[in-house]
């Protein structure tokens with residue numbers, strides 16, 4: 037009897053997957069994140085989000101009818117949006133890649149998806165390949181992609197998991213960027229995406245020419261991610277840890293290497309750090325020990341269909357009576373600085389605070405653009421920080437960079453927000 041129990045215990049131990057520290061509480065936590073993600077489809081204004089779709093498809097639990105409705109929306113609304121960007125000649129390699137991954141994760145036949153640009157119809161994968169060639173050419177003469185290395189990695193990843201042989205000149209540019217330290221904006225997220233992309237390329241076994249360089253790059257990425265682990269378990273910050281863990285798992289990491297990061301993400305999830313659907317979409321797969329590489333072998337057979345959303349009590353949030361004093365400093369590209377002050381209800385988002393400040397007609401104005409992460413601050417006091425000039429409005433509070441954007445960052449106490457036109 038006893039030996040049987042021991043044997044069962046041993047078997048459970050042996051069969052446990054790397055990083056597996058799940059108990060039943062964790063299962064509940066993951067289910068609640070999964071439901072939050074599913075619920076985010078309902079209130080979705082703007083475009084359907086392919087990253088959210090991808091995470092829903094990688095999950096162990098599904099509401100198949102809701103996922104299929106969302107797939108239809110992607111194929112119409114997102115599809116048309118990408119089509120018009122392509123017609124305008126824009127580089128949208130990241131969005132094309134996410135769209136590809138989302139479709140593939142639904143086991144949708146990619147060869148039937150095409151865009152008509154300038155009267156000519158070509159498949160999604162043909163467009164993705166062409167945009168990657170253009171990005172590669174741009175790297176060849178300016179050492180930078182048109183977009184960024186995060187999106188360049190997404191492109192390699194999407195082609196690779198779709199079974200397309202990635203041109204070795206294209207993957208070599210990513211390998212070189214890693215080896216020569218050319219990846220510099222938001223390093224951890226980008227290294228993580230590059231790690232998954234290059235691991236996929238390695239797994240196909242087609243990259244034989246520079247196999248040693250590929251291995252060097254993968255080792256470098258792994259060491260970089262492990263060295264960026266903080267004492268509290270995060271790799272980079274709260275919002276890069278999910279991608280970093282996905283990358284480590286994809287690259288074959290073991291329990292000891294990411295258990296602390298898993299625990300850090302669960303603590304974040306319990307304290308509602310991941311309320312932005314984009315954040316959940318990059319974190320949930322990691323918590324379920326899935327990575328974007330799993331899309332490659334997805335068969336969509338015998339899937340669970342048990343996810344039900346309980347109707348939500350409408351919560352009425354009254355603006356707080358307590359006001360906090362906010363200082364806003366704007367530093368233009370010339371270096372000229374201006375300061376403003378405004379009292380805002382405690383708990384307002386930075387966006388709400390900026391709207392109040394603008395309403396005072398004291399010279400402060402701003403504009404925003406929408407993105408998958410929410411509103412992106414694009415114009416302040418009539419000055420645009422253009423991505424084409426590699427500039428953006430950097431946000432900080434009392435000298436510390438914000439880790440969230442204007443819609444997610446909440447003003448809980450008096451502080452000085454600095455909005456600075458910065459080059460990257």
Ligand code: B12
Nearest residue numbers: 130131184222225275276408413428430431438439440441
């Ligand atoms: C590259 C990048 C940037 C570049 C984008 C320009 C470029 N062409 O390279 C620059 C340097 C401008 C940038 C700025 C910021 N970023 Co940024 N960025 C990224 C990164 C690495 C990749 C984004 C991308 O290309 N996605 C692929 C495409 C397909 O998706 P997309 O949504 O269409 O991409 C656009 C938007 O994401 C937008 N964008 C980039 N960052 C942010 C941040 C916010 C809050 C919003 C709303 C939009 C936005 O620019 C992208 C390119 O056009 C992500 C990493 C990640 N995990 O997603 C972080 C990331 C999205 N950024 C982040 C942050 C915090 C910022 C800043 C707020 C930093 C700051 N203190 O000022 C600012 C935005 C301020 C503003 N003006 O509103 C966080 C967001 C976390 C959160 N919970 O909101 C991330 C997740 C990084 C991290 N781990 O902390 N970023």
Ligand SMILES: *[C@@H]1O[C@H](CO)[C@@H](O)[C@H](O)[C@H]1NC(C)=O
Nearest residue numbers: 099102341342343344345346
């Ligand atoms: C999917 O979600 C909807 C709305 O919450 C629910 O009515 C439906 O029963 C769910 N589907 C399944 C199979 O549980």
